[in-house]
Amino acid sequence: MTTPSLLWLRQDLRLHDQPALIAAAHAGPVIPVYVLDDDAPGDWAIGGAQRWWLHHTLASLGESLEKKHSKLIVRRGDAVEVLTALMEETGADQIHAIRHYEPWWRKAEAALGDRLCPHDGNHLARVEDVKTGSGGQFKVYSSFWKALNQMMPPGDPEPVPRTIPAPAHWPKSETLADWDLLPTKPDWSAGFDDWTPGEAQALKNAKAMAPIVEAYDIDRNMPSIEGTSRLSPHLHFGEVSARTVWHAVDGHGDATTFRKELAWRDFTDGVVLTMPDYGKANGRPKFDALPWRTGKGAEADLKAWQTGKTGYPIVDAGMRQLWATGWMHNRVRMITASFLVKHLLIDWREGERWFWDCLVDADYGNNAVNWQWVAGTGVDSNMFGRIMAPLSQSEKFDAGDYIRQWVPELAKVSGEAIHDPDESGCRPRDYPAKIVGHREGRERALEAGRHAR
Template sequence: MTASPTILWFRQDLRLHDQPALVAAAGAGPVIPVYILDDESPGDWRMGAAQRWWLHHSLIALAKDLDDLGSRLILRRGHAVEILRALMDESGATEVHAIRHYEPWWRRAEQMLEDCLNLHDGNHLARPELVTTGSGRPFRIYSAFWKGLQEHLPPEYPLDPPKAVTAPAHWPTSEKLADWSLLPTKPDWSTGFDEDWIPGEATARERMAEFGEKAVAYDTARNMPSEEGSSRLSPHLHFGEISVRAVWHSLARHGDTETFRKELAWRDFTDGVVMALPDYADHNGRDAFDKMPWRTGAEAQADLTAWQQGRTGYPIVDAGMRQLWATGWMHNRVRMIAASFLIKHLLIDWREGERWFWDCLVDADYGNNAVNWQWVGGTGIDSNMFGRIMAPLSQSEKFDAGDYIRQWVPELKNVGDAAIHDPDEAGCRPKDYPAKIIGHREGRERALAAAKTMRG
């Protein structure tokens, strides 16, 4: 008698190595791997355009890897819970295996499937609900979280993939990836993505191996936009093409890599935040900011558009925003500068920037994106003080961003090192490059005055 198949539900865990749900499903008998494009459950937080580009290519890579194991990837579109129930009826499957997720819509879906769903840990260093305060609550301060995480480190060693996956007696029908229209066409704004990225597990593992030697210098190199000091692993981690514990253990033979490991732990921390506060992406972590007089209206909208297009007159900000549009990614230091500029210099609600990043970033995690924006804005439960306003011009000079600016703002390619960070002040701003939309001192004073009204 042939065993009934088991459904393997892929989400942001598009890999075969260190895939505990795959290992468990393969050990139970025939497996039906499925990916469901669910734009209904997330509501307003359905996947952004840049992520869809990545997903298209990542699913192609995953399908090929599964084919090499004698299996295939079934594609369905719709409400995930309804699709999985229908697949179980079609195939006779009685169980679903999946890796645990922490976005609020996935937690709701997991609860609705608890009668048949077997959840596995695989996307974190440690399950966020296990890293808690003495009273059993999730940590709200990262430094305390990092200290608490030490009790759970090192993480478990990554699992090897199965050597083969048993196919079911009958395969359910699959939709065609091309019919999902995940790639942009009119216009195709993704040409720079193809130059920068190759989605898929194979590339993720190559990047991990290449970064090992650089990780010891990460503490300094990560702040230098003109250097390649970042791991470039963030979209691969976001889509689960590589596990965080695989990256952690790959660093073991490379000396002191604590700074980068703390960045990996930050991802766990942000999932713990949204586990405790599911609507953190929509609401201020500090209630006082509900009274903040953010700018609105036509002038503010024009400033927002200038920021989105990289036309603010601040070269470091504009370089970052143009890099984001062209490649779906932005250097980490520049992300903070650009975010601070929008919130404080332009006094525009952090949620406007958060939404733009969600649509434009290939690595836009729900928790990471929300926590990072609220950290920069001073609105979060663990955040920078609102009064600490980054000075983009001095930041640009401090971190030697000249070559980075010339790469992404071609209008400034012939400006020398002494003037590249502030060509306006140096009196050599090219005619085709905009003047500053607001002065640094003016923007700072306006932001501080607005913050005072919350207390008044």
């Protein structure tokens, strides 16, 4: 029998449009492998919400492979060491994998050397190929989009291989139960029941965008009608490819805004390719001098923000939705992030770390670039002095029903008062007063910005 190959799976947990799988199956017997490596990522080992998703998506992928008379081998440990040991154990002579751009995965790929056969497949175009006129990676999204759009549309998605050749002997596998990925004491995942991890649901969600893509430009900003795609965790775990999503909306009107959001993921990987420490280092070093608040007062405010008890209804609704479901509406993500950084003057990295642990779609590049965009510290970002007004944002985007859903203390507050019950004189006793005034927070942030400059 032909020597087997390892198929190293990471954030590409699918069979459809999976170039590494296609190449491995063409070469001969395939041994699909997922390695839970909590050491290589360091501070970015996957958080609690992602672990919940990972358990279910690996279970789903395992079932799909079994239908193809294949198996998913799962092992825990240092990815390079585990893969090296599996090659010796099985006689595999090569490892097929889709390229990843997180710094720890790039380091692992380099360590595997010529044993690794890398493939492109998680992006609309190969990240290294979308270059500036001088040959570098883009640091400004608008310029990146213009260059990428000239390379579009991406190629057609590839179908699932008709057969996945199996090896003569399968190596031993750990079980998902061994990994304790699901929360138990306590089980905080009751609100995650609305999610269905796995490739089948990812493809359904992609197809569901077609009839609503034209309304996406407006509806994506409206928390109460949730006009976003909810594809982000499926894309993060690679349950569906970016080009599959791109083509899912072909022929359904103007999909430009939606496709720009899809392309943002490519852009953020380009940023961390050239700035691998972007998750912890300011993109603009002058902001290293920004006087973030510390001490007991800041710690108490951070806790109020994390638990949705700031006295700002739109902020509290978003933070409670995040904790309950592992996800937050995109417009509200910007509002809550701006509130932490500007109104509370708390380091964006505190927010980035909280989102990393709580989001099912927490992605290294996306998370870091988004936080630095809001904070004004990034290479392509808002000016630090641009401060979102959460109360007016709430009213502008008609978030009343969204607030009533996630902040039950305010469920009976009617009309426009829902956006600022404190000012309207109808704040219920069990709902907190604002922890900082809008004007006070704004002036403090502007002064901090002046100090940094």
